[in-house]
Amino acid sequence: MNLPADAVTALETFQKAAGWEQRARLLMQxxxxxxxxxxxxxxxxxxxxxxxxxxxxxxxxRDGHWQFSANSDARLIRGLVALLLARVNGLSAAELQQVDLPDWFNQLGLGRQLSESRSNGLNAVLQRMRELAA
Known part of the structure; x- marks a missing residue:
């Protein structure tokens, strides 16, 4: 499956990061x-x-492709949501159904940083996107 341009940028940026501190800073940015x-x-x-x-x-x-906007009151969650948006914006409803959230955050090197509650929260966001797209 082709990745949206923002997702490719995110992957390149996070995979170059040296260690967790740099990834945490990127996440906030x-x-x-x-x-x-x-x-x-x-x-x-x-x-x-x-x-x-x-x-x-x-x-x-828009023209058969979904564009999402989101925000959160928590800085870390805002960063994670921004990365989720990078992964899903521009996808069709069918492509949205195929997004593998754990795999995406593992590729970014952030999988281990996702506590169970954060993981559940991001899954809830993705689920909501799928409902909107249905």
């Missing part, structure tokens, strides 16, 4: 680059349930 959601978008209807932190997600279909 990716999170800071997330475009802010408007107050109207950060409503209960767009909240992803199943995350310990608050995460809001909106998506729209």
């Amino acid at each position: 990716w999170g800071e680059r997330l475009p802010a959601l408007s107050d109207t978008q950060m409503c209960d209807a767009n909240r992803v349930h199943g995350c310990e932190s608050q995460v809001w997600l909106v998506g729209e279909l």
Whole structure:
């Protein structure tokens, strides 16, 4: 499966990182680059349930490809969500169904940093994306 351009960039960047500290810094930087959601978008209807932190997600279909925007009140989660968006933005609904979340974060060298609750939260975000795309 072809990776979106942002995902390729993320992979190259994270695979060059020397050790966890550098990856943690990169993670925060990716999170800071997330475009802010408007107050109207950060409503209960767009909240992803199943995350310990608050995460809001909106998506729209453009020419058969999904574009998602998201934000979180937690810096680390924002970074992880930004990397998830890099992986899924521009995919079709069918491609979205095939995204392997653990594999993606392992490729980035972040798999070990995902606690069970973070993993569950990111899975909830991906699940919500799939529901929106269905």
